Amino acid sequence: MSILLGVNIDHIATLRQARGTDYPDPVHAAAVAEHAGADGITIHLREDRRHIIDRDVEVLAKTLKTRMNLEMAVTEEMLAIAERIRPEYVCLVPEKREELTTEGGLDVVGQQAKISEAVTRLRQAGIKVSLFIDADPRQIDATVATGAPYIEIHTGHYADAEDEISRDKELVRIREAASYAHERGLVVNAGHGLHYHNVKPIAAIPELYELNIGHAIIARAAIDGLDLAVRDMKQLMLDARQGR
Numbered sequence: 001m002s003i004l005l006g007v008n009i010d011h012i013a014t015l016r017q018a019r020g021t022d023y024p025d026p027v028h029a030a031a032v033a034e035h036a037g038a039d040g041i042t043i044h045l046r047e048d049r050r051h052i053i054d055r056d057v058e059v060l061a062k063t064l065k066t067r068m069n070l071e072m073a074v075t076e077e078m079l080a081i082a083e084r085i086r087p088e089y090v091c092l093v094p095e096k097r098e099e100l101t102t103e104g105g106l107d108v109v110g111q112q113a114k115i116s117e118a119v120t121r122l123r124q125a126g127i128k129v130s131l132f133i134d135a136d137p138r139q140i141d142a143t144v145a146t147g148a149p150y151i152e153i154h155t156g157h158y159a160d161a162e163d164e165i166s167r168d169k170e171l172v173r174i175r176e177a178a179s180y181a182h183e184r185g186l187v188v189n190a191g192h193g194l195h196y197h198n199v200k201p202i203a204a205i206p207e208l209y210e211l212n213i214g215h216a217i218i219a220r221a222a223i224d225g226l227d228l229a230v231r232d233m234k235q236l237m238l239d240a241r242q243g244r
């Protein structure tokens with residue numbers, strides 16, 4: 001049984017926004033990721049636009065060869081953007097301005113009416129809707145009640161676990177949640193904080209359809225590409241000295 005990889009390219013945009021340049025361009029990164037086998041491209045348009053910006057969403061909507069998974073908070077502004085752009089997938093996520101990255105799943109139980117309304121609006125626009133939730137059966141039941149057909153299980157607590165016992169406990173919770181959500185008819189994805197050393201036990205969970213992974217892939221790309229990047233710069237400098 002196969003599993004899909006959605007590549008999150010937020011942190012290409014983080015690097016661009018750090019200097020206010022127009023490079024590196026997440027549109028270019030998406031094309032490279034697709035060429036390498038990504039099954040989809042994930043972007044998180046944060047309310048503070050700290051990395052992905054509106055222009056990226058607009059251009060990617062026209063240029064992606066696979067599909068866009070747009071992560072966004074449940075706000076009127078974001079819903080209006082999604083209804084206009086109509087990405088293939090929207091994943092509704094919790095958001096706090098002060099967080100460094102997403103700290104947990106959506107509280108669907110506590111915001112049932114607001115989230116159900118958002119899910120209905122997005123589905124009416126023809127978008128496949130996913131809710132980013134913790135591995136918690138109550139949140140799964142609440143998700144089913146909203147009419148969202150997909151979930152993404154937040155794997156951040158697993159990734160951040162400080163010792164093997166805590167990590168194994170989180171893994172069991174994720175396994176059980178994936179199995180329960182699948183039984184309840186949801187398509188089950190997972191992601192957050194996955195990297196080259198912790199991905200295999202998650203990827204082995206048979207009910208998982210897709211993993212969304214970003215930070216670790218972009219970090220690896222920066223290191224793996226550094227050798228060539230330095231060589232190219234040095235060559236340009238030497239060429240200049242020789243009048244080339």
Ligand SMILES: CC(=O)[C@@H](O)[C@H](O)COP(=O)(O)O
Pocket residue numbers: 008010011043044046071093094100101102132191192193214
């Ligand atoms: C909501 C979610 O799934 C996160 O994994 C998110 O996409 C990462 O957000 P940042 O890229 O802002 O850290």
Ligand SMILES: NCC(=O)COP(=O)(O)O
Pocket residue numbers: 008042152190191192193194212213214215216
């Ligand atoms: N939804 C999770 C995601 O898109 C990627 O998260 P990360 O790998 O950047 O932590």
